[in-house]
Amino acid sequence: MALTTSYYMEAVDTRDLPQRFLEAFAAILAHSNYAPVLDLYARMSTRCGRCAASCPVYEASCDPRDIPCSRSKLLLDVFSRYFTPLGALKARFGTPFTLTEAHINTLAEELYRCTACRRCKLECPLGIDHAMITHLGRWVLAEIGIVPKALKVAVREQLDGKTHNTSAIPEAALRDTCEFLTDDCRDTWGMKIEFPIDREGSEYVFFPAVSDYLLEPDTLMGNAAVLTATNASWTIGSKYFDGINYGLFYSDRMLDRILQQEVAEVRRLGARKILIGECGHASRSAKFFARTFGGGRDAPEVVNIMEYTLKALREGRLALKPGVIGERLTYHDPCNLARSGWVVDQPREILRAVCSDFVDMTPRGRENYCCGGGGGSVSIDEIRKFRTLVGGKTKAEQIRRTGATVVVAPCANCKKQLREVCEDNGLKDVRVVGLHDLLLPALQPPASMRAEKPAAGDAAKGA
Amino acid sequence: MDAWITLARGPIFRISLAVCVLGLLYRVGVACYSLLRAWRNAGDRVLPIRAIARATLDWVLPRRLLRARPLYSIASFAFHVGILAVPLFLAGHVALVRQDVSIPWPTLPPLAADALTLVALAAVAGVVLGRALTPESRALTQTQDVVVLVLLFGVLAAGFLASHPVLAPFDARALLLVHVLLGDLVLVLTPLTKIVHCVLFPFMQLAGEIGWHFPAESGRHVALALGKEGERV
Numbered sequence: 001m002a003l004t005t006s007y008y009m010e011a012v013d014t015r016d017l018p019q020r021f022l023e024a025f026a027a028i029l030a031h032s033n034y035a036p037v038l039d040l041y042a043r044m045s046t047r048c049g050r051c052a053a054s055c056p057v058y059e060a061s062c063d064p065r066d067i068p069c070s071r072s073k074l075l076l077d078v079f080s081r082y083f084t085p086l087g088a089l090k091a092r093f094g095t096p097f098t099l100t101e102a103h104i105n106t107l108a109e110e111l112y113r114c115t116a117c118r119r120c121k122l123e124c125p126l127g128i129d130h131a132m133i134t135h136l137g138r139w140v141l142a143e144i145g146i147v148p149k150a151l152k153v154a155v156r157e158q159l160d161g162k163t164h165n166t167s168a169i170p171e172a173a174l175r176d177t178c179e180f181l182t183d184d185c186r187d188t189w190g191m192k193i194e195f196p197i198d199r200e201g202s203e204y205v206f207f208p209a210v211s212d213y214l215l216e217p218d219t220l221m222g223n224a225a226v227l228t229a230t231n232a233s234w235t236i237g238s239k240y241f242d243g244i245n246y247g248l249f250y251s252d253r254m255l256d257r258i259l260q261q262e263v264a265e266v267r268r269l270g271a272r273k274i275l276i277g278e279c280g281h282a283s284r285s286a287k288f289f290a291r292t293f294g295g296g297r298d299a300p301e302v303v304n305i306m307e308y309t310l311k312a313l314r315e316g317r318l319a320l321k322p323g324v325i326g327e328r329l330t331y332h333d334p335c336n337l338a339r340s341g342w343v344v345d346q347p348r349e350i351l352r353a354v355c356s357d358f359v360d361m362t363p364r365g366r367e368n369y370c371c372g373g374g375g376g377s378v379s380i381d382e383i384r385k386f387r388t389l390v391g392g393k394t395k396a397e398q399i400r401r402t403g404a405t406v407v408v409a410p411c412a413n414c415k416k417q418l419r420e421v422c423e424d425n426g427l428k429d430v431r432v433v434g435l436h437d438l439l440l441p442a443l444q445p446p447a448s449m450r451a452e453k454p455a456a457g458d459a460a461k462g463a
Numbered sequence: 464m465d466a467w468i469t470l471a472r473g474p475i476f477r478i479s480l481a482v483c484v485l486g487l488l489y490r491v492g493v494a495c496y497s498l499l500r501a502w503r504n505a506g507d508r509v510l511p512i513r514a515i516a517r518a519t520l521d522w523v524l525p526r527r528l529l530r531a532r533p534l535y536s537i538a539s540f541a542f543h544v545g546i547l548a549v550p551l552f553l554a555g556h557v558a559l560v561r562q563d564v565s566i567p568w569p570t571l572p573p574l575a576a577d578a579l580t581l582v583a584l585a586a587v588a589g590v591v592l593g594r595a596l597t598p599e600s601r602a603l604t605q606t607q608d609v610v611v612l613v614l615l616f617g618v619l620a621a622g623f624l625a626s627h628p629v630l631a632p633f634d635a636r637a638l639l640l641v642h643v644l645l646g647d648l649v650l651v652l653t654p655l656t657k658i659v660h661c662v663l664f665p666f667m668q669l670a671g672e673i674g675w676h677f678p679a680e681s682g683r684h685v686a687l688a689l690g691k692e693g694e695r696v
Contacts, residue, residue: 049599292506
């Protein structure tokens with residue numbers, strides 16, 4: 001039987017699939033910390049269905065398969081049957097659940113309908129973390145070759161390719177891009193910015209989502225402008241400059257390997273901190289797993305660029321023109337930044353400093369709705385309709401209700417997804433931008449940063 | 464009849480209580496041991512204890528409850544208060560425990576106990592209705608969920624009627640026997656079914672956090688176990 005999923009995969013060896021699934025599951029349970037958690041979850045899930053009230057996918061699809069508890073049950077059933085004494089007992093005396101290829105196919109499909117946004121955990125009275133089950137289930141699937149092709153190809157280039165980044169940007173192209181951005185910023189915004197490469201002994205090594213170098217020049221110019229204006233000690237590493245970590249979406253093994261490369265680059269450059277650009281999952285994977293995979297207490301500290309910018313603003317090292325953005329503007333919380341409560345108020349404080357008409361969505365912050373592209377699904381182009389019309393439907397309605405024409409999303413994945421969500425949900429007049437894009441017209445550069453040739457399009461591009 | 468009642472609330476009760484208490488202690492022991500071991504294995508042992516405590520308390524106190532499905536949620540909360548308070552603080556039950564051990568234990572005034580029992584009965588009915596009428600809950604419901612609720616309703620109803628013989632449709636002594644036997648059954652089932660969350664609930668948010676704190680070598684060890692070390696992506 002061939003596996004059928006709504007996303008493309010590379011050829012999967014389907015021989016003895018259930019057996020291989022169980023072997024992979026057993027190996028993961030033996031060497032990770034998931035087993036005691038699954039045991040508690042399987043034992044105590046009360047199946048109240050409250051999680052359904054918080055899931056944007058279920059809210060839009062109204063399909064019972066999308067109830068978080070229902071999805072989690074797919075993996076918990078396998079766990080209970082094959083990895084608990086009671087399951088073995090039931091198998092001996094009752095009509096047991098048996099793992100089949102069809103069940104694995106269902107897992108492969110359902111686990112990628114979840115955006116792993118972790119919103120349902122907030123609503124579960126027992127605190128069951130369905131996104132963790134999604135995360136674990138995807139890892140088990142990955143070990144038997146079931147991974148969306150889009151994710152696997154990117155990770156292959158990042159770990160085993162020549163360029164060591166998911167966008168396959170060679171070092172020479174990186175240097176060219178940085179030069180181009182420097183020139184562009186001077187010509188457009190009248191500011192001299194710099195992108196220091198391989199400056200040893202810096203405080204920060206900067207890792208944006210590498211796709212920003214191709215797709216988000218304004219975000220990068222904004223990042224560099226703030227860093228230059230505040231005289232930051234920072235650098236980009238020429239050997240490794242990608243913050244993206246799709247391991248977070250499908251395999252702890254890959255998460256580990258990718259993070260090792262990031263930490264190794266920081267150490268190569270004798271730097272102290274990892275500075276992540278505007279990217280939710282890149283930030284979370286570094287912030288919450290650097291100590292795990294990067295040397296415990298000796299691991300470099302992880303800072304998100306918005307934390308850096310706000311600190312500089314508060315300390316008076318960054319001057320911004322108040323109210324320079326006149327359009328109605330709202331802010332989308334990337335789940336990987338906001339769910340834990342890590343980055344929620346910082347961007348709002350920055351935005352309020354430069355916007356005259358800021359409106360928040362409801363709910364917001366820790367309680368935000370996912371854009372619908374979380375968990376790596378945004379990279380899977382073949383499921384766009386599902387992503388934008390189901391996963392992103394609630395978000396589209398939220399944006400519509402604010403009446404905003406600008407949505408700030410400090411995350412490469414959220415930005416791509418939200419642009420498609422707006423396009424597919426009739427929000428044609430809404431622009432989706434990064435946070436630092438807006439700081440370009442708002443920044444009052446120190447004298448040393450002012451370029452000789454002021455930009456012609458300053459006012460036009462400002463708001 | 465009286466001999467049966469004596470048996471049910473004598474030896475059978477003692478055995479049931481022992482199964483319940485020992486079973487729960489075992490479950491708590493296993494949870495403590497396995498979570499402690501997981502924490503020791505973690506590459507990063509720093510846990511956000513305050514956030515974990517806050518998230519746990521969010522559900523002990525009904526802080527988040529009314530944000531979704533208010534009626535179902537109120538029924539569920541009242542149900543939990545009732546089934547904890549009534550059996551633990553009813554004067555008759557306390558007397559039963561005091562036949563073996565003499566310990567100071569507060570009891571509910573009879574009127575409050577009656578009121579709470581009726582609230583708990585209504586709440587069980589509310590929870591059953593909530594399950595039946597909410598499509599998502601109905602879709603998820605398994606046999607165990609219904610059996611546990613029916614059983615608890617039976618215990619409460621039989622107990623209430625047994626203590627108010629005028630209301631009892633038939634012999635109050637028979638109802639008392641049903642009440643005690645069902646109660647014994649609930650005690651035995653507590654560590655074996657999802658009711659075990661009465662003691663494991665405080666571990667849930669902590670477990671969720673520890674699960675994300677991976678052992679530093681987890682990836683390499685899994686690769687080794689699956690013969691994938693050095694394998695390209």
